[in-house]
Amino acid sequence: MLVLLAFIIIFHISSAALLFVATIDSAWWVGDQFYADIWRICINDSNCTEINDTYSDYTTLQAIQASMILSTVLCCIAFLIFLMQLFRLKQGDRFVLTSVIQLMSCLCVMIAASIYTDRRQDLHEKNFFFYPEQSSSEGRYGYAFILAWVAFAFTLVSGIMYLILRKRK
Structure with missing residues (x-):
């Protein structure tokens, strides 16, 4: 039982770490001369511009930002x-509250990554990135975007594990 508990704790901490990296790191969309995330765009590793309300899809990016932050916060909570609950629940009870919150975190990261995927497709068709000088067809999804989807899978599995898990001796 102690080994199972250690595995669950490590799995949850790694889920939270993936969410932190996916939220903070600047590699959601990368190209040869630029990289972008949900916070800023950098060209030639030196010219970084914060994404603000002057960009065409700023409200969409705000939704992505809010969903990623919320998923990270919910995972930590x-x-x-x-x-x-590990110390307060009586023997035989399930970790339902933990499961519900973890599944809400899973839902938030799925929403953020799905919105980003959808908006990327629209911007591909227009051949326009957030920066008018850059063509979005030159880029590809970065590792932080992929980590967001991996974090989705981890939080989903973790939420289901908590739902099944009963407190034992």
């Missing part, structure tokens, strides 16, 4: 509630 779920971990704290799990630790609290």
